[in-house]
Amino acid sequence: MGRLRRGWRWYFFIAPNVLTFLGFTLFSWIFLIYLSFHDWNLLGARQFAGLSNYERMVSDPILRRALVNTLQYAIMFVIPSAAVSLGLATLVNQKMRGMYLFRALYYLPVVTSIAVLAIIWKFILLPRPDGIANYLLQQLGVGPREWLLDIRLALPSITVMQIWSTMGYYMVLWLAGLQGIPEEMYEAARIDGASRGQMFRFVTVPMLKPTTIFITLIAGIGAFQMFGPPYMLTGGGPVHATTTMVYYIWQQAFNRYRMGYASSISLLLFVLILIASLIQRKYMRWSETIF
């Protein structure tokens, strides 16, 4: 027994994973750092550039714009989508007929590619008074807007679309959290005379803490990498209003062929994601004292 469980044979089993990890993941990281200190437009030779890529980042107004847009988007996306999906989860967590169907219907956008979703939303958000979004809002007495063509509305429009398309995913995560809360806790609260709202506040919310941490973390990491909608819908515009970090990296690398500069922005993106995760963890730990 021990003879088989121990030994070098196991390396064969993990070899594909280890090799692709070394060859693609690890080597990419080393190359990324190396590239950030070089200039390379693919045609000529790589040239050592010292810190010039980093210096350029400091004085690049479009990068600053992309940074602000990404942070703005993350704020507009994470908390509302966590809240909306929690609402959905509590709604479909009731023991009523047909809940499985509703859960499936709410999940539908999650299994759909951003390429498909963007084509649909381009049509919904047409800047015409009789476009679908404008038509529906007109029924509520809101005047027509130009959505993706409006500097102030373009990013919020994309945010709404993204919340709509991902809320089913977070709903499933919340559901798993909700179903992990022992029924006895609600029973005990009911005996103590707690109302529905009080039960939510004093049983559900504290019990969902691990789920809350996880959801805000992955929603945040996802928000920092938003790329598809600006690529498909706005080309980063109007006037850079929807240029996100990843869109800007893509543009610098694959439109302008500035591989070194794109790499240094990629590193900045990584640092941002790292900081955001750490802040988020700290904040969640701090909030523990409130509950």
Added chain:
Amino acid sequence: MTTATSAKQHDSGIRLRAGLRTVLVYLLLLVIAGATVGPFLVMVSASLRPNFSYMTFPISLIPPDPGVDNYIRLFNQTAIGRWIFNSVFVATSVTLLQVTTCSLAGYAFSRGEFPGRDLIFWVFMGTLMVPSTVTIVPLFLILSRLGWVDTYAALIVPAATSIFGTFLLRQFFLTIPRDYDQAALIDGANLLQIYRMVVLPLAKPALATLATLTFLGEWNAFLYPLIVTTKSTMRILTVGLATMVVQEGGAGVQMAGATLTFMPTFLIFLFMQRYVVQGITLSGVKG
């Protein structure tokens, strides 16, 4: 007597309120369902309107003069046939490869004892939360140096393994009792035979979960296949759809392409829903 009647009235009052609540809940559920499903109905309906354009108004969910002209144009004017093949080929290959490599590695991490096991495992875990978007530029340059741009190798090989999949399967394999391995060992089975005849058959639900998630992920992938392919013939469906140039009937053709891209994921979700949800839950709360 009087107390009984008032109790009964009180009772029916509660029942009425509960009934009203039920109606309101279903109403809310339906409105939200309309918001999530409605856009897809608009897409399918628009794709079936022969002369659909972004100027086509008013919009009606049932096309007044349904026809498949947009689909015919789509096949005539774009390389959609090739894109469909590419998507099917890439997603299937990646799925088969990932299920194989991840189950092999998951088996080793759950059963084996070898020098460096824990170190390798924790290095893998450490990179699980680091988004791969960050290294997309150097990865492209590596692939370009290998001469892999516009090849299936670029679309398949870097995705042939997965740390997430390895972790998912390892967790599942840990729940399979070691007694089964022991029994097979006594019967003279070697490591590979135990993997094939004991562990894999018992792990079918976990393998199906990983396969479903991987296939959907590959089918819907966007940024990566956009970057590693430049020729129209090497595009996968999503990227072809996003970059296609159509001479005639653009909007309707786009809607037809979107519908075709959406349908397979819709069908997979319909039939594999349990595995999709299981995968999300496993990766989420227990990861």
